[in-house]
Amino acid sequence: MCCYMLYTSRYKKELLEKLEELEQEEEMANEIEVRQIGSIYEVACLMEDTKEFCDEQLAHVMSDLVQKQVISRVCITYLKSKEELRHIDKRDIMNAFMNNNYLSRQEGFSSFTYYLLYVPILQEIKKTSIFNIEGWIQFRTQKYQILLSDLLEQFVLDYSMKKEVVTFIKLMRDMSILSVPLEEILHLIYNTEGAPQLYNKDMKNMTGFYIGQYCKELLLDSTLTREDYILHILISISPKQLIIHQRAKAREQQFLKTLEIIFDDNINYCKGCMWCSN
Template sequence: MKLLTVASKIQADNILNPYLNIFEKEDLIIEKCISKCGDFYLIDYGLDKNNNKKNRDLKDMFKHCIAEGIADIIIDKYQENIIDRLLSYNLYYFDKEERDKIKTNTIEYLKKDEFVNTEGITYKISKRARVLKSVIGFFEENDSINLEGFINFRLKYYLEAIEDAIDKNIEDYFAEKEYKEFIKILQYFVDIQEPKREIVHIIFKNSRYKLIDEKRLAINNELIEELSQELSEIDINYDDLLISSLITIAPKKIVIHIDNISNNNDIINIIKNIFQNKVTVCEGCDLCLSDLSHPFKGY
């Protein structure tokens, strides 16, 4: 009795074998014939005529086991092939190193984002569970499956999820590239500036900050005030003002004092990237515990 035919461009036999172990444990013999037709490998599964089980129940159980294997093949094997194909088509003008980086980031993103919204339903379902459901539904009406055709015509939602992941990671790649170029420009400005302070201490409290020098004098000189007035005329935020102030001062060393690093992680990373080995984060001192309302003596 014929059970199922699986056609694919990859050799799926060894991958699917472990999903059929349950039949060996029940001493049920599943016959298979492997052949090749053009680019496709064909696996014809059949039921040994000597078994005494109900054929219909056995066939349904067999299809469910194979469906489990096919779902994993699609997620583990075909997903990377699909990403390669889409990147080659859409990013042909990128060099190999750029495509490889976007590919790696996309794969990692898809691993983290394991859930997709179901159509017309607000809750989420895992990608594998939805692919498995699609395969099982297909087997209810078919005794053969072409994996490439099934993916292209029955898993459009899955292809769209991969395309969305690629688009996001292309955007992230360009954003990261622009960020690195921007940081290089700021580093250049720092390098050509004459240092106006030996040390600048930055005291962060509740997303606010205060700058003091090595003598613990508040840095509120006319230069910073003038810069603040200039920047207030354009759309610039509090963090931008801090970065601009530090570049203007161009200190030889920066010490960061902070009560909660997670609240200011982005701005701290930017400061580190611009000033690099000039930056240290204090592990705890009286300045870390100080109140910004404390009257540091200014110029």
């Protein structure tokens, strides 16, 4: 039987939820006792297994909890200083950054989370069997917070740049919509390699023809991809309806998300046809 004393003033609910998850996933017979000492909650945790196993499992739990709270804290602090960002942008950035950087123990570790959080927490638990969550966040995560701040700064720059590009592309599309669409319907079909191809309403492959007609200057830029050409063609033609087939085969799923942002209601996904079957 291994006994651990855990302390927190703000994260009792999250801690108990994590301990319950651990008990269910590892089928451990744990005993939890909570008592309040002023503003502090003392959580006594008894685990039935070898000390090595219990230390590792509890370190995972504490690392999960600390990781999530630190990422949230860094985001809130940094985004408060960005007065130029709208509230909705701050919310989107925080949600996306949390999703990109928080990995639970079930999902695995990033390397710097492993070395800057999990390993030191495991060493502390092995040595003392006592863990203070707020104390650890306040005094033992400085390097982790610095790395997160650097990642977040670049993330915000990328987000702003992507938004500006999408806004510009939408403007180009809106200007194109003012004129008569060059095609009523276009089909976007993925080949076996996951490359996008454009077909007209008669299901004739027009990819090569369109690239030659609309992308002559772009062909000189070796950094551009097939997806870049297709996007340029679609903006130029601005079809009333774009039907996308075999989306699961797409080698660049982000490209489809970009199309959804730009063309919005003009996009339909095929739910099954002879082209999808083939």
